[in-house]
Amino acid sequence: MSSFFTLPASQKKRKRSQPQPKRGSTTKRSASKDDESISGSDASDDNTPGRAVEDGGSESEEDDDDLEGEDVGSKRIRLAEQYLANTQKEVLDGAGFDAADVDEDNLRRRMGDRLKEDTAESKGKLYRWMAVDFDWSQAQSRVLRSQSIQKCLTGVALQGVQVYAVSKDMHLVKWQQPEAEDGVKGRRPSKKWKVVASTRGNRKRRNAQHHHASILCVAASQDGKFVATGGADNKLIVWDAASLKPLKVFMHHRDSVTALAFRRGTNQLFSASKDRTVKIWSLDELAYVETLFGHQDEVVDVSALGQEKCVTAGARDRTARLWKVVEESQLVFRGGGAPGTSKALETLRRAYADDSGVEMEDSTAYHEGSIDRIAMIDEDMFITASDNGSLSLWNINKKKAVYTLPLAHGLDPALPLEQASAEQEPDDTLGEKGRGGKQPRWITALTTIPFSDVVLTGSWDGYVRAWKISEDRRRIEPLGVVGAIGESVDRLLEKEGLSSDSVSKGALEAMRYGANDDKKIHGVINDLAVVENGDRGKESVLIAAAIGKEHRLGRWKQVLDGRNHVVLLDVSRKTPESDGEESNVVEQDGGTEDGNFEGFD
Template sequence: MSSFFTIPGAQKKRKRGPATEAPKKRFATSKSSSKPTSKPPSKSAPAPPKRAERDESISGSDSESEDAIELPDAPETGSESENEGETAAEKRLRLAERYLDNVRQEVDEAGFDAEDIDRDIIAERLQQDVAETKGRVYRKIASELAVDKASHTLFRCNTFTTTSVAVCAPYAYTVTKDRCLIKWKLQDLPANQFPQTTKRKPKKPPAPPRRQPTKVAMVKGNHKKEKDRDYKGHIADILCVAASQDGKFVVTGGADKRIIVWDAKSLKPQRVFYQHRDAVTGLAFRRGTNQLYSSSKDRTVKVWSLDELAYVETLFGHQDQVVDIDALAQERCISVGARDRTARLWKVVEETQLVFRGGSIDKKQKPNIDPRSLAHEGSMDRVAMIDDELFVTGSDNGSLALWSLQKKKPLFILPQAHGLEDPLLPTEASAERTPDPKVVPPPQPRWITALRTLPYSDLILSGSWDGYVRVWKLSDDKRRIEPAGILGSPSSDAAGLVPNGVHADDSGDEEMVNGANESKDAPWIVKGIVNDIALFERGDRGKDGLCVVAGVGKDMRLGMWKKIKGGKNGAVVFEVPRTKAPEKEELADD
């Protein structure tokens, strides 16, 4: 079968025109003649014998005639003469390589680097996906966040205490003790990133990230519908909320023992579950799916499938009310049981559980700390998973504990993460007119009321009622929790990366100071108790920073054991920028 690439050049030449035209082109392009003549008609006498020689060369050599006709340029003729013995397949390969070279040259002129795209988008993404599939920490971004440059804004909607918050970018969902579920649209970052500027310059121009979120929708339950079984709404305090990653569902649980599944777009109820026998205290979605885990004061953990809007199973084991729960990509979840002081990892498929027992304190007596202020762990209230091997818990003794699935005891305990309470006055501790100062109890640590991690990274956030959101990072050896900054504090405090009530001695070790707090005149950004924290990354893989939403209230989400004077009911949004690569390298060098 013949084709264009297999037809001899001589045949192609004969089809294109008469053979008498060949000598003319040969004389025009050939460099074999020693002296060109200015008058071809008068000095072209030897032309007939050359024509005869040319006819013989045409019949004897196809490649030479092809070069003479198709490639008139001298350099091309030389290069083609080197390829006289190539086959048809080799010629097609050579033409394909030439085409690729031309495409590559056009791409380079347009400023498009295919090699960088292959390296960054394909190779790096595959490595990250594999690491996330294995469930290990593979991202270290805590040191890349400019915590001291974070902007903030407080928003509220004339409601009671905000008990929980969930995010599904660009929306945030808050729930309150007066049975309200509110959907907010968070503001987008400006194109020029940090610091933000606006085109218009009014007298007091607010930075775009500091603008308050927009309220999109709101639904409120009715406590008078308690006896109405068909009422699809909450009739008591809403204690927790969770949003699915695909933006399809929003789920709330409350003190009325109900779990309500809402449509995320319209906030219309789709299904109400009544399987729990006591207040629902926690909700968590399995990452990448619509499988839901719930915890309750009835000491159980339940599994739900929202794709079928159905109940799956119940997990038993806790000896006290289950107050918090968290989950990642694998089909397992972890919960904490308040005063049974245990964290339990539930392996749903294997139908087994791992029990981790708390209750211990840091036995190292540190200087400048009243030993009576080192309170024992009475209740394990908060839990958050770092990866499939590590998790962190927060307790009422103010300690953050780092756990591993390989050990039943914590790897590391950070006591008094949010400092100590202000000491009471003698008149406040006793009813006597002139009380003895000895009756004053030692200052107690602030509880860990909120805890959140950025999954598969070294970033940890915690909240209490000290007026700030603390930022922590996992050490390189994954065996310690170290301070990384403070959200909502003056820049001088945040730059030092030292938490409230902590100072660094000459040896570099951090020591707690009994009753040491920031100045009472220092402005508090978070006015109230941080009852919950939610976060998401801005841009692709967090290249534009981090958005943190903290739910704030005058009292705690599960009770009124603590009430903050002057506290606010609402939420605070922090926009944390990402440091640039040159700044990161300079910090690493220092």
């Protein structure tokens, strides 16, 4: 028995019924009049005899003559313009502007700007030129301490208003800035920061759910759910961010876990280890995913952004590697050279003219022994820091560094002869130019603000230093120290009622050093983290620095007067009065910071 479902396709088609004309009708409407008719318009039957128009009169013969030759497209445009004009008149003659409509309009505009930023970020290009908009020298500082921490801090992480820090005595401490009295979260560091949770391992009583050796690194997920720590006991532990209770302990690494990085916007985690591998984890499932092989020495740092790839630093194999996880491939970038110093050092001398803690020499080229730090700027550029004090800018399309800046944190003073030699009567050749001579300070901490031109570094010279990427993406330029400028010498002289002519040059130097000494950071800056306050840094930038008396991976560098704590630096945007410029917008070939984004079409 045939049915609709068994009939051939040609018989399934239903014929459209044609309307039957009325009996006695002798006229047919032409196809052109069918096209010209517009449903719902008052003028659709304007050629019908005897039809009255809205103004109460009949149309003039001139209008009929003008519209007689009008085509379909022109008529539709005319009617649309007429409709818009009538609608605008009704709005203006009505109750005026509606506040709800205005708010909705503003929200739509902000969402449009956010969409542009997200689109530019998804393309993986640097699109925020914000370095010159901040007053780096006038940053406000605050020290966070915990009485339980007695040894060197090795890592720090920021998530919202939470600060997580780890130390060599197996402490994981969480500070939080509570809401202010008016219900608005504070934006600047204050005395309200307090320890809200902490946990500690034990070397003698080994707990399977905790570290039993030094914790070397920490990372916090962007959604605020997870905190991950890695230690010298080969453990990677995932904690609940709210309570600091252990969720999962991984023992997959065969040596110390030295660095951790979350993939931006996800809970995918990358871990680097001294066993020369990089491992990938999915914290949503608390599961191991994959291992990446290739480095010939310890992997001491890792960095990642939004795409499924990461960059790593291989210490004394002097390579940086880009891992393309999806393509199962890697790119190798080799360092190890001694950079040319003349132009770069001259730039640094001008930038550090008032900084007595930095000494420069251009007679010696210091070769790179290891690449210790790495950070991604965007999906195509990253930056590395080395033990010879140099910063190198890399592009993934080139095997050699695009630009290398030497001696970013200056030179350590020469050792006394009795420390440079074990002999009772050391040779004078061990002095300034010998083995006891001046040596570059390693860059021990490095971070960036993703997809922006801001780079931050740390060493043991007492300062966090800010840098920017040039507009042509081919140079690294100094912005100065962060929060290390105290009262100016002129202000101090004014307080004492003195003039600069009446004070010797040595006294001026001592006053300048004393003014800045209160702002110095005493110790080795082992790690840096940064978070933006407001809508993508519209208000300020908060920097956290983990400070210790010694290096995070060893004891070969110790600062006798160092301290073990966290330093918070809050950097505000410049005001027109402090900036002295009409505008802070940096023009780029893709637009300006205020609205257009490079890489967004």
